[in-house]
Amino acid sequence: xxITRRILLATTTLALSSHIAASxxxxxxxxxxxxxxxxxxxxEEVARDFEAKNPGVKIEMSFLENEAYKxxxxxxxxxxxxxxxxxxxxxxxxxxQVEAGVLEDITAAVGDYKDNLxxxxxxxxxxxxxxxGLPHTVSQxxxxxxxxxxxxxxxxxxxxxxxxxxxxxxxxLKGASVTPxxxxxxxxxxxxxxxxHLAVRIGGKPGFQAALKGENGGFESPVFQRSGELFKQLVDxxxxxxxxxxxxxxxxxxxxxxxxxxxxxxxxxxxxxxxxLSASKAGVGDDNIGWFNFPIVSGGKGDPSDTLGxxxxxxxxxxxxxxxxxxxxxxxxxxxxxxxxxxxxxxxxYKGAESGLGSEFxxxxxxxxxxxxxxxxxxxxxxxxxxGRVVNDATAEIAGGTMTPMQAAKAxxxxxxxxx
Amino acid sequence: MSKARLDGTVAFKALFLCAAVLFVATPLLATVLGGFKxxxxxRTNPFGLPHSWEWHNYADILFSSRYWTLLGNSxxxxxxxxxxTLITGSMAAFVFAHLRFFGSEMLFxxxxxxxxxxxxxxxxxxxxxxxxxxxxxxxFGIVLPQVAFGLAMSILLLRRFFRDLPPELLEAAVVDGCSxxxxxxxxxxxxxxxxxxxxxxxxxxxxxxxYLVPLVMLNSDRLYPWPLGIMVYQGEFSSEWNLxxxxxxxxxxxxxxxxxxxQKHIVAGLTAGAVKx
Amino acid sequence: xxxxxxxxxxxxxxxxxxxxxxxLLLFSIFVVxxxxxxxxxxxxxxxxxxxPTRWIGLDNYRFVLDNRAFGVAIGNNLKVIAVSLLxxxxxxxxxxxxxxxxxxxAVALRMLFFLxxxxxxxxxxxxxxxxxDGNYGLLATIYGWFGAEAxxxxxxxxxxxxxxxxxxVWKYFGFHMMLFIAALQGLDRGVIEAAxxxxxxxxxxxxxxxxxxxxxxxxxxxxxxxxxxxQLFDLIMPLTRGGPADSxxxxxxxxxxxxxTRMRVGFGSAVGVILFLICVTFAFTYKRWFMRDE
Numbered sequence: 001x002x003i004t005r006r007i008l009l010a011t012t013t014l015a016l017s018s019h020i021a022a023s024x025x026x027x028x029x030x031x032x033x034x035x036x037x038x039x040x041x042x043x044e045e046v047a048r049d050f051e052a053k054n055p056g057v058k059i060e061m062s063f064l065e066n067e068a069y070k071x072x073x074x075x076x077x078x079x080x081x082x083x084x085x086x087x088x089x090x091x092x093x094x095x096x097q098v099e100a101g102v103l104e105d106i107t108a109a110v111g112d113y114k115d116n117l118x119x120x121x122x123x124x125x126x127x128x129x130x131x132x133g134l135p136h137t138v139s140q141x142x143x144x145x146x147x148x149x150x151x152x153x154x155x156x157x158x159x160x161x162x163x164x165x166x167x168x169x170x171x172x173l174k175g176a177s178v179t180p181x182x183x184x185x186x187x188x189x190x191x192x193x194x195x196x197h198l199a200v201r202i203g204g205k206p207g208f209q210a211a212l213k214g215e216n217g218g219f220e221s222p223v224f225q226r227s228g229e230l231f232k233q234l235v236d237x238x239x240x241x242x243x244x245x246x247x248x249x250x251x252x253x254x255x256x257x258x259x260x261x262x263x264x265x266x267x268x269x270x271x272x273x274x275x276x277l278s279a280s281k282a283g284v285g286d287d288n289i290g291w292f293n294f295p296i297v298s299g300g301k302g303d304p305s306d307t308l309g310x311x312x313x314x315x316x317x318x319x320x321x322x323x324x325x326x327x328x329x330x331x332x333x334x335x336x337x338x339x340x341x342x343x344x345x346x347x348x349x350y351k352g353a354e355s356g357l358g359s360e361f362x363x364x365x366x367x368x369x370x371x372x373x374x375x376x377x378x379x380x381x382x383x384x385x386x387x388g389r390v391v392n393d394a395t396a397e398i399a400g401g402t403m404t405p406m407q408a409a410k411a412x413x414x415x416x417x418x419x420x
Numbered sequence: 421m422s423k424a425r426l427d428g429t430v431a432f433k434a435l436f437l438c439a440a441v442l443f444v445a446t447p448l449l450a451t452v453l454g455g456f457k458x459x460x461x462x463r464t465n466p467f468g469l470p471h472s473w474e475w476h477n478y479a480d481i482l483f484s485s486r487y488w489t490l491l492g493n494s495x496x497x498x499x500x501x502x503x504x505t506l507i508t509g510s511m512a513a514f515v516f517a518h519l520r521f522f523g524s525e526m527l528f529x530x531x532x533x534x535x536x537x538x539x540x541x542x543x544x545x546x547x548x549x550x551x552x553x554x555x556x557x558x559x560f561g562i563v564l565p566q567v568a569f570g571l572a573m574s575i576l577l578l579r580r581f582f583r584d585l586p587p588e589l590l591e592a593a594v595v596d597g598c599s600x601x602x603x604x605x606x607x608x609x610x611x612x613x614x615x616x617x618x619x620x621x622x623x624x625x626x627x628x629x630x631y632l633v634p635l636v637m638l639n640s641d642r643l644y645p646w647p648l649g650i651m652v653y654q655g656e657f658s659s660e661w662n663l664x665x666x667x668x669x670x671x672x673x674x675x676x677x678x679x680x681x682x683q684k685h686i687v688a689g690l691t692a693g694a695v696k697x
Numbered sequence: 698x699x700x701x702x703x704x705x706x707x708x709x710x711x712x713x714x715x716x717x718x719x720x721l722l723l724f725s726i727f728v729v730x731x732x733x734x735x736x737x738x739x740x741x742x743x744x745x746x747x748x749p750t751r752w753i754g755l756d757n758y759r760f761v762l763d764n765r766a767f768g769v770a771i772g773n774n775l776k777v778i779a780v781s782l783l784x785x786x787x788x789x790x791x792x793x794x795x796x797x798x799x800x801x802x803a804v805a806l807r808m809l810f811f812l813x814x815x816x817x818x819x820x821x822x823x824x825x826x827x828x829x830d831g832n833y834g835l836l837a838t839i840y841g842w843f844g845a846e847a848x849x850x851x852x853x854x855x856x857x858x859x860x861x862x863x864x865x866v867w868k869y870f871g872f873h874m875m876l877f878i879a880a881l882q883g884l885d886r887g888v889i890e891a892a893x894x895x896x897x898x899x900x901x902x903x904x905x906x907x908x909x910x911x912x913x914x915x916x917x918x919x920x921x922x923x924x925x926x927x928q929l930f931d932l933i934m935p936l937t938r939g940g941p942a943d944s945x946x947x948x949x950x951x952x953x954x955x956x957x958t959r960m961r962v963g964f965g966s967a968v969g970v971i972l973f974l975i976c977v978t979f980a981f982t983y984k985r986w987f988m989r990d991e
Contacts, residue, residue: 035656062641065655074745074960075547076639081557100746186852186940243831245941246852250658385744386959393766393943400854400942403765411765418760419742429899433795437806440792443867444810446835451824466833508723511716519709531720534728536980538928540949541973542731544956544965545738548745549731568727571720594705600712629817631931632949636957647819651935654823661827672820679815683808686815687875 025058028324031076031083032061033069035250036276039345043331050330057323067187067248074385077102077317084320085328088133090124090311091377092384097315098127104316107131109325117332121349124311124377135313136332137346138375139268140365141193145290149178149262157290163198163230166295170239173262180239182261184249185399188392189380193265194234195395195408196379197294197308198227204302205374211416219413228398228405230297235399245400250277257283265294267310268365272344291361293368307372310381313349383416390415455666462662477666487670489642490649493559497634497645498627500563502620505570510616512571513578514604518590528579534572539565540632547636561637562645566627574619581615582608618689621682628675646671732973739967745960757967766943767968770951773858774926777947780862781869781922789870789918790911793877794903807878810871818868822935825864826851829936854944857937861945864932869925873918880914881907916987923983927976948972 030047034040040063047059062083064072069087076082077097088094097103107130114122114131121135143166145157153176155169173180184190199207203223211218241247241261250273256264257278264270275283296304314331316324330336337350342358347366354366369375380388394411397403403411446467454462455477456470465471481487516528539546546565555561585608593603609616631647638644641652650671657663679686739757741749761767792810796803813821828834831849840847850860884907892906908915930949933939939946939954946954948968956965 063656065652065658068652068655071954071958072639074958075556075636078551078745079556079639080554081640096744100744102746185942186938188940242846243849243852245854246831246849246857246937248658254659386961389959396940396942397765400944402854402942402944414760414763418756436791437795440788441806441809444813444871447824447828447867448812450828450835454827462833463837466827466835466838508719512720515713515716519713521709521713527717527721530729531724534724537732537973537976538949539728540928540930540952541969541976542728542735543952544745544962544969545731545734546727547957548734548738548962549727564723565727568723571724571728575720599708601708601715604712604716625815629815629819629931631817631819631934632953635953647817647931650819650823654935659832661830661833664823665827668820668823672816675815675817676812679808679812687811 025056026321026323027058027060028085028321028327029060029062029083030085030327031064031069031087033064033066033087035063035065036273036345038276039272039340039343042339042343042345046331046336047327050327053330054323054326057327059327082317084317084324085314086317088125088313088315089378089381090133090135090313091382092388093381094125094132094315095127096384098130098132102318103132104318104320104324105130105132106134106316106325109322110134110329113329116334116351117349118351120375121311121313125313125315133313133315134328134332135311135349136337137269137312137340137349138309138369139312139347140293140307140309140368141197141265141267142291142293142365142368143263144256144266144270144274145263145292146256146259146261146284147288147290149173149259150290152176153178153262155262157292160292161295163201163295163297167233167237170234170237174237174239179241179261180237181263181265182241182247182252182255183244183265183399184247184252185240185245185396186247186251187249188396189378190249190252190265191399192378192380192392192395193308194231195224195227195398196376196391197265198230198297199224200306200308200374200376201294201297201302202226202230202300204300204306205376207301208376214416217413219416220409224409224412225405226297228408231395231398232405235401240399245396253277254279259284268347268362269345271359271361271365286359286361289361291364303373305368305371306374306376307369308376308378309369310378311375384419386418387412387415451665452669454662455669457662459660459662462665474662477662478670481663481667481670486649486653487667490644490646490671491674493643494628494645494647497559497562497566498624500559501566501570501627502623504563504567505574505623506616506620508567509571509574509619510578510609510612511604513575513582514600514608516575517579517582519600531575532572534569535576539569543632543636546633550637556637557640557643559643562630562634565633565637566623566630570623570626574623577619578612578615581612585611617682618685621685622689625675625678625686735966735969735973737966738962739964739970741963743962745962749963753963757963758971760964761967761971764955766939766946766955767948767951769944770939770946770948773945774929774947776858776862777865777926777929778923780866781926782919785866785870785873785922786915786918788866789873790877790908790915792870793874793881794907796874797878797881807875811875812871813868814872814875816868818931819935821864821868822932825860825867826936829860851937852941854942857941857945861933861936864936865929868932869922873921876914876918876921877911880911884910919987920983923979924976927972927979948975 032043034043044061047061051057051059077100110131114134117135121138125131125133125135147157150157153173155172160166160169170180207223210216211221211224216222241255247255253264253270253274254277255261257274275281294308314328316328332350334350334353337348337353338356340346341348341353341356344358344362347362347369348354357363357366379391382388383391391412394403394408398405398408450467453470454466456473458474461471516524550556550561550565555564589607590603593607629647634645634648638648641649650667653667654664738749740752740754742751742753743749796807829836829850831837831847836850837847848856850856888910889902889906892902897906928949929947930953933945933947933950937945939950952965952968952972955961956968
């Protein structure tokens with residue numbers, strides 16, 4: 001019995017590595033979307049480190065810009081030349097990739113290793129009980145602000161708690177000739193944060209789940225209409241920088257980093273990127289940068305501790321060499337996670353690594369996420385490749401004034417009915 | 421005609437030409453010169469001559485393997501496309517020009533129907549087809565669709581030229597016992613160099629500049645032709661315009677050089693090809 | 698003799714059987730079949746993986762026609778045609794008339810004006826995104842003189858499409874100019890001389906003699922403007938990708954953004970079929986109504 005098992009094991013390993021045996025080196029192709037050179041440099045070192053520990057394995061890194069990657073992914077995944085490790089935001093997009101059969105089930109290969117990571121984040125990469133990837137970071141969406149510019153307009157960021165407080169702050173900032181908010185409207189998704197976070201505040205978890213079941217008109221329900229209307233209130237104050245619909249996200253974050261706008265509705269990781277993307281590379285300094293959670297809406301059913309944010313990780317594509325999983329594990333090991341946390345690049349998923357976060361700012365974010373009972377993933381990923389994109393389209397149209405909140409809600413619900 | 425009025429017309433023409441030259445040349449010059457500037461200078465002085473010439477912007481690109489890989493891919497794809505188009509196109513055009521058989525007219529109409537619609541109309545099924553043939557991420561995944569969509573125009577132009585060759589040649593050759601295939605190889609092709617050059621140039625320029633088909637069929641930057649590569653480059657250096665402008669200059673340079681050397685064929689080809697398009 | 702005929706016959710069939718299949722096969726596999734399949738796929742809701750199974754009849758066409766951005770895209774294609782006819786064509790013709798005459802530098806100017814046409818759309822688009830950039834470009838400089846902040850032309854739904862139209866004129870007028878120059882050089886000089894002797898001068902001569910003689914070329918130029926507009930894609934991507942807020946899509950960039958990048962094969966195929974019908978209908982009616990004499 002033991003012998004048969006051993007033979008079976010040997011043949012499976014042989015089968016797995018058959019096409020590798022032909023060449024001396026196993027090449028693991030890793031496609032990432034990280035544009036921050038400082039972080040990429042660390043990643044390269046991690047890759048070289050893995051190569052040193054695993055002779056005969058080569059990690060080949062390639063880069064696609066965020067938007068280009070999202071546009072390319074559907075065709076990319078159908079190619080034989082697809083990379084072995086790809087970036088993912090989990091959610092409905094992941095689910096459709098699983099259904100398409102282009103991902104590798106790595107449940108067995110990961111084994112108990114997943115127990116080292118935050119269970120909530122790991123669960124996001126679980127589809128129907130099978131694991132297809134591992135998370136390396138989580139993030140929170142909230143307002144990052146420039147204390148000096150706030151002071152100039154006589155606004156106290158720590159006092160902004162409700163949506164009306166936010167609108168007031170915008171008015172005061174405008175009164176003081178400060179651009180209130182920077183946003184990368186060309187990429188659309190930075191705008192969809194407003195609409196979705198409002199929905200998180202107004203409807204809470206039950207509101208979102210009702211919409212998924214198609215109750216109360218789905219995404220045309222009062223929850224989402226109200227989200228659109230409140231967003232429109234903000235848009236009508238013209239809070240964004242001139243030409244915001246033409247700014248890609250990196251441009252807008254750099255604009256905030258340059259001190260040209262008082263706020264940005266940010267993913268927590270912008271804390272670092274606003275520096276690298278600013279002209280001076282210094283960005284808004286630690287003494288000058290503030291954060292407040294997305295304001296609550298009076299009468300909203302959401303809990304103030306609910307968060308909107310990302311759960312980001314790495315997927316292994318079908319036919320990838322088994323070393324790909326090994327590399328992901330290495331990439332999400334305690335050492336690497338601590339190192340990235342110390343540089344404030346990520347909110348780590350490895351249990352305990354968050355204690356090494358290099359700044360008070362990021363520790364606060366980690367605390368918020370840990371305290372959240374409902375962490376809503378970005379809609380544009382969570383709702384799947386088609387519906388998610390329509391959310392982006394529709395919210396950008398509200399911001400551009402070409403759709404009313406009603407029309408936007410209808411467009412999203414129509415798309416939802418069509419499915420992905 | 422009074423002298424004054426004549427001068428008026430001349431002055432108007434001169435002014436009009438100057439305005440047109442300014443309109444056309446400004447973006448081109450700004451691009452080439454912008455590549456020589458530092459980012460700071462580009463902000464303050466986007467259109468003038470650089471105060472200090474930053475040669476390294478260009479040198480860095482020229483000494484990077486990235487630039488040469490892109491150009492190499494574009495060249496390989498374009499040359500393969502030209503070769504296949506000329507071979508298959510001239511053979512078919514020869515049949516349509518000289519040989520009549522049952523259904524020949526219909527087949528000719530069938531192929532020229534390709535002129536009616538662009539590749540974009542069928543880009544998704546084309547993607548599925550190329551995927552099912554296992555040609556995604558290969559030169560041929562781009563070359564074959566490009567050849568297929570270029571055939572209609574190429575065959576039309578070639579056939580017209582073949583027909584205009586003196587018919588006595590064919591008669592004489594056939595009497596001498598030369599086969600049609602032999603005639604094609606020994607007489608038609610050597611006499612058709614001008615049209616082959618013209619068609620070849622059009623197909624080359626179109627392939628060299630093509631974006632949509634490579635964009636959909638290629639995923640590996642190892643194989644990217646330059647229009648895809650430059651878009652990636654722009655995504656990477658998003659606001660470092662001086663580098664992007666230098667990169668643009670260096671990628672359009674081959675086109676401009678080719679244009680200067682083969683302008684006769686290019687102008688004739690693109691306008692003539694168009695005329696019967 | 699009989700033998701000779703037979704030999705000739707076999708040589709003929711050898712040529713046909715050897716020479717036709719490669720082109721026919723390529724054309725059928727990569728042009729005709731996909732065009733037909735677009736019709737078939739357009740009846741499915743399909744993400745491109747596996748085989749299409751979710752039959753939804755004509756729903757995709759409804760979704761396309763219901764989509765606001767598609768209507769905008771059609772409108773933009775019409776704008777491109779309008780600008781081609783109202784701005785580009787007169788510009789091209791005027792320059793052709795000036796440059797058809799022989800004078801020092803005429804040939805060099807022709808080449809300069811033709812140059813944008815052979816540059817890749819991608820490179821052209823990137824060049825102009827610099828020109829239009831609110832922080833660095835031409836407008837930034839001009840506004841800078843007055844100490845004002847320049848508008849980001851490509852960032853506003855109101856100005857993005859007009860800005861693209863300028864690029865289109867820049868890129869394509871040289872081609873149309875060359876068409877007119879070729880036609881002018883082929884004109885019967887005798888007719889023009891006769892008119893001149895009859896006392897026609899300057900603009901009169903152009904208006905009543907030359908332009909009517911150019912009418913076949915004008916019709917041709919219009920034809921290419923329309924066909925070019927229907928294919929417009931490469932230029933849109935580097936400039937705006939169809940944005941802001943989907944205000945500058947053309948039919949093809951709409952197809953790419955909503956069909957290809959989202960792998961909605963059925964939806965995208967429906968857009969393709971609509972575009973196909975527009976192209977074919979246009980080509981037939983135009984050739985029939987306006988280009989009968991060619």
